Amino acid sequence: MAYFTVDQARSIIRDTYAAATADVPAVASGLYAADELAGFPGGAVSLALGVGHPVRHARLSPGEVVLDVGCGAGIDTLLAARAVGPGGRVIGLDMTPAMVERTRRHAAEAGLDNVEVREGLMESLPLADGSVDVVVSNGVLNLSTRKSRALAEMLRVLRAGGRLALADLVVTQALPEEVLRSAPALAG
């Protein structure tokens, strides 16, 4: 059962993530090794909001083109950009304008000029068919009210043989209904 319309859900998520602030890397310190984060802007590290480390599992190679769906403040985009090197390219995508700006700023501060950041929806990716080698996403698919549509878009933009590395939260036992009806639960 859906407790929020698509527009309500997007509005709640945009507002929540635009307002997010953090001074300490509470999430990042549990997901990433210290040497992986070295040289990255503090804002990208402290606002890491993922739930896994898809970039590590994606085994990126120099020269690859990567799409980070729901890039947030950019930590996985930066990690991917470093992995693919100057001959590769990473496209960070987020539906929240504040996060798009944060990732752009953090990529510039990190000196990574192989990063492009776009505003857009995961259910309607603003990329051509078969245009990326790898799609990564970290804790974002669960925010969509149209998950199959979002996955179909990821499949569409991948080249044949391209790879998906998806970190997300899954529910194995139903949560109490009052939790499902709450806006903060939707935003996470």
Added chain:
Amino acid sequence: MLTKKVANIGFEAVATVDRRPFGIDALASYPVFPPEFVDFLRRVVPADRHDELVWSVVVLARKPKGTGGVHAG
């Protein structure tokens, strides 16, 4: 389950490569969850699920070859 959904979309070689319990304490470290929401969860979720509210997973998959598209590199 997420792997089934990914496979049904048309991906192949779908596999879960990491799977960890994600409890209320972990959730509390995310700045998108206000403290009052965390307190609310502790009240309404049975105590035996506080350490396994949900699971964090990493799923890998591949787009089948011969399904169109051009190499991106």
